[in-house]
Amino acid sequence: MLAIGRRPLRPSSRPSSATIGLCPPSTQVWNFLPKNLFEQFRRIANFYFLIIFLVQVIVDTPTSPVTSGLPLFFVITVTAIKQGYEDWLRHKADNEVNKYPVTVLENGRRMGTESEKIKVGDVVEVNEDETFPCDLILLQSTRDDDTCFVTTASLDGESNHKTHYTVPDTEKDLDSLSATIECEQPQPDLYKFVGRMHIYKTDREPEIRSLGPENLLLKGATLKNTQRICGVAVYTGMETKMALNYQGKSQKRSAVEKSINAFLLVYLCILVSKALVCTTLKYVWQSKPGQDEPWYNQKTQREKETNLYLKMFTDFLSFMVLFNFIIPVSMYVTVEMQKFLGSFFITWDRDFYDPEIQEGALVNTSDLNEELGQVEYVFTDKTGTLTQNNMEFIECCIDGFQYKYRDAVSELDGFSATDGPVSKLQEKAGKEREELFLRALCLCHTVQVKEPTGRGQDHTDSMAGVDGMEGCPPPHEQTGFIASSPDEVALVKGAMRYGFTFLGMESKKMKIMNRSNAIETYDLLHVLNFDPVRRRMSVIVRSKSGDALLFCKGADSSIFPRVRQEEVEKIRVHVERNATEGYRTLCVAYKKLSPEEYARADADLQAARLALQDREEKLIAVYNQVEAGMTLIGATAVEDRLQEEAAETMEALQGAGIKVWVLTGDKMETAKSTCYACRLFQRGTELLELTVRTLEDGVRKREERLHDLLLEYHKKAVQDVPPTKPGGSRGWSKPSQDFGFIIDGASLSMVFNSSESSSSHYKNLFLQICQNCTTVLCCRMAPLQKAQIVKMVKCSKGSPITLSIGDGANDVSMILEAHVGIGIKGKEGRQAVRNSDYAIPKLKHLKKLLLGHGHLYYVRIAHLVQYFFYKNLCFILPQFLYQFFCGYSQQPLYDAAYLTMYNICFTSMPILAYSLLEQHICVEVLLDNATLYRSIAKNAMLRWVPFFYWTLLGVFHGLLFFFGVRFLFGNPALQANGQVFGNWSYGTIVFTVLVFTVTFKLALDTRHWTWINHFVIWGSLCFYVIFSFFWGGIIWPFLKQQRLYYVFAHMLSSASAWLVIVLLILLSLLPDILLVVLRKPLGPRARQRQAGESGAGGPKSSAQPLLMRTFSDESNTVV
Amino acid sequence: MMASGYNAKEEDGHHSGAPGNGGAGAVKSKKPDNTAFKQQRLPAWQPILTAGTVLPAFFVIGLIFIPIGIGLFVTSNNIKEFEIDYTGIEASSPCYNCAQNYSWNSTSSCTCKVPFTLEQPFESNVFMYYGLSNFYQNHRRYVKSRDDSQLNGDLTSLKSPSKECDPYRTSDGLPIAPCGAIANSLFNDTLELYHLSNGTRTAVVLMKKGIAWWTDKNVKFRNPGGNANLTVAFQGTSKPVNWRTPVFELDPNDPDNNGFINEDFIVWMRTAALPTFRKLYRIIQKKVDAPTLASGKYELEVSYNYPVRSFDGRKRVILSTISWMGGKNPFLGIAYITVGSVCFFLAVVLLIIHHKYDNRCSSADIPN
DSSP states (O other): OOOOOOOOOOOOOOOOOOOOOOSSSOOOOHHHHHHHHHHHHHHHHHHHHHHHHHHHHSSOOOHHHHHHHHHHHHHHHHHHHHHHHHHHHHHHHHHHHSEEEEEEEEEEEEEEGGGGGOOOOEEEEETTBBBOEEEEEEEESTTTTSSEEEOHHHOOOOOOOOEEOOTOOOOGGGGGEEEEEOOOOSOOOOOOOOOEEEEEEEEEEEEEEEEGGEEEEOOOOEEEEEEEEEEEEEGGGSSSSSHHOOOOOOOOOOOOHHHHHHHHHHHHHHHHHHHHEEEEEHHHHHHSTSSSSSSSSSOHHHHHHOOHHHHHHHHHHHHHHHHHGSSSSHHHHHHHHHHHHTTTHHHHGGGOTTTTTTTEEEEEEETHHHHHHHGOOOEEIIIIIIIIEEEEEHHHHHHHHEEEOOOOOOGTTTTTOOOOOSSSSSSSOHHHHHHHHHHHHSSSSOOOOOOTTTTTOOSTTTHHHHHHHSSSSSSSSSSOOSSSSSHHHHHEEEEEEEETTEEEEEEEEEEOOTTSOOOOEEEEEEEEEEEETEEEEEEEOTTTOOOEEEEEOOOHHGGGGGOOOOGGHHHHHHHHHHHHEEEEEEOOOOOOOHHHHHHHHHHHHHHHHSSSSHHHHHHHHHHHSSSSSSEEEEEEEEEEOOOOHHHHHHEEEEHHOOEEEOOOOHHHHHHHHHHHTSSSTTTTTTEEEEHHHTTTOOOSOOHHHHHHHHHHIIIIIIISSSOTTTTSSTTOOOOOOOOOEEEHHHHHHHHHHHHHHHHHHHHHHHHHHHSSEEEEEEOOOOOOHHHHHHHHHTSTTOOOEEEEEEEEEEGGGHHHHHHHHHHEOOOSOSSSHHHHSSSEETHHHHIIIIIIIIIHHHHHHHHHHHHHHHHHHHHHHHHHHHHTTTOOOOOOSSSSOOOOOOOIIIIIIHHHHHHHOOOOSSSHHHHHHHEEEEGTTTTTGSHHHHHHHHHHHHHHOOOOOOOHHHHHSSSBOOOOTTTTTTTHHHHHHHHOOOOOHHHHHHHHHHOOOOOOHHHHHHHHHHHHHHHHHHHHHSSSOOOSSOTTTTTHHHHHHHHHHHHHHHHHHHHHHHHHHHHHHTTTTTTHHHHHHHHHHSSSSSSOOOOHHHHHHHHTTOOGOOO | OOEEEEOOOOOOOOOOTTTOTEEEHHHTTTTTOOOTTTTTOOOOOEEOOOOOHHHHHHHHHHHHHHHOOOOHHHHHHHHHHEEOOOOOOOOOOOHHHHHHHTTTTSOOOOEEEEEEESSOOOOOBBBEEEEEESTTTTOOHHHOOOOOOHHHTTTHHHHSOOGGTTTSSEEEEEBBBSSHHHHOOOOOOOEEEEEEEEEEEOOOOOOSEEEEEIIIIIIIIOOOTSSSOOHHTTTTTTTTTTOSSGGGSSSOOGGSSSSSGGGHHHHHOOOOOOEEEEEEEEEEOSSSSSBBBOOOEEEEEEEEOOOOOGGTTTEEEEEEEEEEEEOOOHHHHHHHHHHHHHHHHHHHHHHHHHHHHHHHHHHHHHOO
């Protein structure tokens, strides 16, 4: 409850939070650091490193806290800078929203204040072209018809002007108004609002007014064509619909991240078991007499006094610290940087630039780059995505007679006279019917005429304005119409071509100009809005003669049952023919309402609109009641052209092994023809249809029929198909017969909602059928059903990666649901774009986004991850092995400087450069050979087998490094002057071999050497050498021990050290090089495959093992 | 080793009239820059590792490594090495008594003589090492138990050694110089070599310089206040607990080899990598006319000070000549020969497979 104006009668029942900021108010300068640190350490990895660091500080550990503190500090700083920057941007945006000046009426005076200080119940004044600072109930408007125009482009992307109404019969003088408003709890649906306003008047019963969405002005919307309005704030701050609709950036995690976590777990196990083994062995070893504390190596007093178990525990911790480098601290920051920087390549790509809208691609999240290379299912919207959503009126049919609009201007005004029926055999419909039909087209819509720009003055001369228009007849041919749906514009324009022009609406009067250039006005009594469930809309108008007429247009399936059946057949033929040609069809019906009928309908509608509870249901019931028994006049066909290269793109996606599902709200025939046009269905494709039509064939109940059909299709598509290789990973192998599956919304809901026992069974069958079909077409889908389907596939076995692409608000749910959501910067506003992870201007860009960028990103990051684990494994393994030779005393093998710098300096840059620049196959080839996409499908490079390979490689290298040097040190007299090397020389030799091997291994894997790669790889090695000289060349005053003093130089002066370094590096790389040759037998197959691709399909050979992939097609140059 | 093509990708930038860009100026603001980097079109070298390049590489590696390996193996085999264990564990051993009767307190050292025979003469310089087994010089507690700034002659550290030196940091309230476990356990057996020929016992001249790294001796290790009058410099410090003499009496005869810069001390301070190690003890300079050590009977005189029995250690003396690759170590030679032959073998096998396969494959290609 809230009170308006000065006199709050009852206290507000809801807390009135007034801050409007969309982000938690965390971004103060002073508390940024602690807050940010807290947030960062909540991440498990960072927390782990913090613990390690603290252990090092507290416990006597082998390595100084610096060794893990410095990398951690580095990681934290980099992340903090990134987040701080983002916070700053958000802060700036918040301030713009929270702090802009608004005018509040208080005690009859106008007070300026800041938008964030508005409280619920304040009366706010808003001027033209300002945005509303909170959700307002419109009380007063300067327009004299008590309306105001609003555009919600920034909310839902609809750019048309919407009319909102003041609360009926309120006082004009706000000062004397005293009222309370009851309204529902805040909810995110932009188009729903129920409330009630009690107006208190002295000496009278309080009056009650119902409030609906038409009274509610949403925060974020902009006032248009209205000088000033006053409204009372009902929802502010986080309760506004805009704020409720703002879902923080979706927390989508990529499959790669899951793999990383799994690998991390494995390494954590390795780490813990290593520490456990060492601790156990240490105490076993020490139990032998004379080993624990020989005379030359006495313990300190404190050590002697420590409790044995405590000592064991600290020993365990020490080992953990010693080996903790196995979990790469810098991997997270490298992965993050790779993703962040890598995503720029998408925005920079000129191929994504669309000259029409003058924009390129947009990346909303960089977390999912690599997921683009893993897509298995693409769910695409039809309208605006596959098609251009550029509607053109093609033809209409009146009373079963076809009127084709020929694209000739000469015929434009001669429609009635000269435009005969297309077929000479056909006759024209009666003139009356024609005109009725055209009037229906002109009246039954919510289109607005775009007001000429100069026309801001006022509303009073609007009548004159229309009159003036009469003088200069067709201004609308050029001026546009604004509507939420382009179909309506196409229809109105179509009617205009036939001589009926919609001139606009003034104070609930619709004006149309008929063929004889006379103005007809109709009172608009009611609009029965369109919604995707009803799939139709109606208007009730009163003509000059006083008749109440109901015009209804909608999908055939929703109109046909509501009209007299005898008219249906002749129109149905046309509708179906049009639909198969790929046109969008609408049927038009009308009904003359007798005064009594109208009175009842009017009363019912009013009552339903006032209802506080179940208003929706009640309204729909009334709508259904009113829209019955109509007369069908005709049908229209509107063409929606295919997007550029839609067919090529779809073909490429299918070639890449991606299954394309079309999810559309459109009717089946239209969608089917679009599918054919896009080559999603081919000539040979056998269509399995599960629609209301096929379900109603038989005499039996629908459920039984559904059951039978599902089983039949399942048999056809799943069981009879020669079994593909089990294991599923190569599930692509092309079935001998292509199947296409068609299901509509009604059947789908039957599949999902049939009795519990069979539901999961049906769902299962359905899913299996779908998965074996090359293309699935789901038509007549409600937005929620789209998301349902995506979710079903997403959660199916093997949890395939899904991608949704769409352009409209109705696609948002599936865009949010899918792993990767792609928005098309299309005509239906920007809502899809805002909720998407990536936005591209056109459908055709999807091909490069997936096959090019996605593939490369995946390969890059997969290699990055594997390489990181590998390089840290072979870094730490020698250190672990060394424990067996140093009495399990946690003696580090490498100097602290090397331990610290290994991951941040010596080996980090080459892999980062690799992960940004690598193109193992160049983009053109990737785009030309869609099948290459399959080679990385199912997370191929991050499965356990490649992981095992890399781990094995790491173990092999680690063993080699350690024991190679160990055997060398069988005689430590390695210098030509007989002098001996000590333990630090040992470590330095191992480390040198390590750094070089690890870098060369990367160099070996690099297929694309730009100057940056050269610079970074050779630079890193040079840096290592120079650093080692430098580090060992000076007695560092701040170091306690000069362990490495001239160790590196002495190492280089020893021929044996050189020889062993060369030998070990070479031996380590031998398996990798060998693989190149072993992979050779695959060469011809790869060649064959390449040849096959240019033809149709080619043998879908099973993917090559990961490592063999990179060099796939080069071996033909050999011998 | 790599067949490579320098594949500079066609750079379609820099032509201002790029197709489709009719709008020019105004459009430019939002249109992504056409730089090679941003378009991922940096010219790149795309090396292709193929069997064709790898096989010759294997051959080459094999051909290079096998000779090197043989050379190394021969070099190593030519090195003469002689090793005597004088720990005195067995009752028959001449040092048995010394080992058994060892006590920390005895002031007089126990001396034992170990006779041995060199079958072959040792030419050129001979290096004399002592070796210890099961001695964990690489134990963490041991490795860190030193104070490098004290050893570098820092006066503050001399008086207050680092905490790392515990429990060998102070004794009787005085700071220990040099502090720490490493210094404290300095190897203090004295080894002398005598040549027995025709009943005469002649001492072999043992050089004690040049056994430590030059940089250690001249930079890393410094006496506090220079080399002049070490007694004064080390005043107020205590000798390590196990030492018999203070640090400034390590080599009283040679001021350049005394104190912290005593080479035996420096050598000891370079902690060994493995529990079985050897350290350079003395150098026997080669003689002009005769072999450095002629074949024949010799006697090693040990003043047995260093106890190893408590931790099952062993003490050895090693006489060895040195080559350019250091001491005797067949490992490198064998490793090189092995790797070389493996490469060679692989190359041959792969070549055969490759050849056969390629034939079959090309014939299979024809019907295609």
